[in-house]
Amino acid sequence: MIEIDGSAGEGGGQILRTSLALSMCTGQSFSLTKIRAGRAKPGLMRQHLTCVNAAKEVCGAEVSGAELSSQSLTFVPGQVRAGDYHFNVGTAGSCTLVLQTVWPALLMAHAPSRVKLGGGTHNPMAPPFHFLERSYAPLLKKLGANAELTLRRLGFYPAGGGEIEVTIWPAKDALQPFDLNDRGAxxxxxxxxxxxxxxxxxxxxxxxxxxxxxxxxxxxxxxxxxxxxxxxxxxxxxxxxxxxxxxxxxxxxxxxxxxxxxxxxxxxxxxxxxxSSAALGPNLADQWALPLALAVWMRQREASFTCAQLTDHAKTNFDVIERFLPVKFSTAPSEGGWSVITRPV
The missing domain is CATH 3.30.360.20 (RNA 3'-terminal phosphate cyclase, insert domain)
Incomplete structure (x- = not known):
């Protein structure tokens, strides 16, 4: 059982989402305490609870503490199952964060999955749909993980009501890490x-x-x-x-x-x-770390990228990833930003 302090580092919901994603991918159980302890409204909010319930459904996990405002959670994953899924936040909370929670696990499945999500599609402090479609998904495709994203309806705070449909193809045997140190022309x-x-x-x-x-x-x-x-x-x-x-x-x-x-x-x-001359912006660098680490772990081959800024959010994400995967992130200042190398250990 991996024990994680949810108040460490940046202390936000990304700790929960990364833990859920990698627990499903690796089959390792985890216990998370002090969830979002430093936030104005600590504990699980509805969008976080939707992430937990979505992960539970995808892998048939045993879960305790999955309640609104809960500051502790235990998650024991089962086998990831491809399928047709529908997850609705029920508020204007971000459904793209729910997608990013289950996406890594579903690309490790043995058949395609179709996911329909409802909630906020364009939210502050969350990746908007167009970021996932234009920035994140094309890099995953280069990694060997293909997905098709469709925006059915925009959803903004406070009304919500957005709708996204995603098809995720299996990529467990296709993941190949690569260096991304230059954005190109x-x-x-x-x-x-x-x-x-x-x-x-x-x-x-x-x-x-x-x-x-x-x-x-x-x-x-x-x-x-x-x-x-x-x-x-x-x-x-x-x-x-x-x-x-x-x-x-x-x-x-x-x-x-x-x-x-x-x-x-x-x-x-x-x-x-x-x-900056670095390849990735600060948000994409944070999001890219998890799928790249999965590929590095599976192929036992290091990969690097450069980013314009290394945020506390990204550093915290690196730390959580290292708890689940035998990889190590090494960072150093470089011309125009930061250099990040992900190595198997």
């Missing part, structure tokens, strides 16, 4: 504004301000189409496409925050990444 950059149920002037102002800040214009600035009954909500996205990867940066509008501030904040994120 710039192919294109473009911005989109999702603003369902809001005046069109909101999207126009955000895009115009962002275009001015980044020197983008014309077809680089796009008002994204929305579907009936989506929203209200507002997400401003910038997508940077390079030969070796794509990065997606997102800022969210909210009541009392001007369109100009949303655009300025996003421009700041984009410029910070562009000033």
């Amino acid at each position: 710039r192919v294109e950059g473009y911005a989109e504004c999702f603003a369902p149920a809001l005046p069109r002037s909101v999207a126009r102002r955000e895009l115009e301000q962002l275009g001015t800040a980044l020197g983008w214009s014309g077809d680089q600035l796009r008002e994204a189409p929305t579907r009936q009954h989506e929203g209200p909500g507002n997400a401003l996205l910038a997508t940077l496409v390079y030969d070796n990867l794509s990065e997606v940066f997102t800022e969210f509008g909210e009541k009392g925050v001007s369109s100009e501030k949303v655009a300025r904040d996003l421009a700041h994120e984009v410029r910070a990444y562009q000033m």
Whole structure:
């Protein structure tokens, strides 16, 4: 039984999700205490509980402590089973985080799985759908793990109601680690504004301000189409496409925050990444660590990547991964950011 302190490091829900994912992948049980102890609302919130219940369903686990606000959890995994699954957060909580919890396990299964998820698709402090579709999933495909993602309906806080469908193909025998130290040549950059149920002037102002800040214009600035009954909500996205990867940066509008501030904040994120020569942005570096570590463990071959920033979130994730897998993350400053090497031990 692996014992994990949920208040260690960054102390957030990623500790729970990584533990669940790797418990299913490796068959190791874990006990997690002090879950989100330092947060304003400690313990399991609904989206975290949905992650636990989704993992339980995927592998037939024995679980104790799976209750709202619970600060301790014991998880004893069973055999991962491919299948058709439907997980609904029931609130505007992020369903993309639920997907990332079960995704690694389902790619280790012996048959394709189809997953339907409901909840928030574009949430602060969570990977938006378009980040997973354009940044995360293409790298997984290069790793040998293919998936097809479809956005059926946008979901924003506080209404939620978003819907995603995903098909995950088995990849256990296909995973091959690779180095990702150079983003490659710039192919294109473009911005989109999702603003369902809001005046069109909101999207126009955000895009115009962002275009001015980044020197983008014309077809680089796009008002994204929305579907009936989506929203209200507002997400401003910038997508940077390079030969070796794509990065997606997102800022969210909210009541009392001007369109100009949303655009300025996003421009700041984009410029910070562009000033670095590293391959991955701070969020993608965090997300990439787990699937890469799985491939390194299975093939017993090291792999490296560079990132513009090494966040506390990423460092905490590295620590949790090392508890479940016989791998070691080594980090060192490099030109334009950080170098991270993942080695089998």
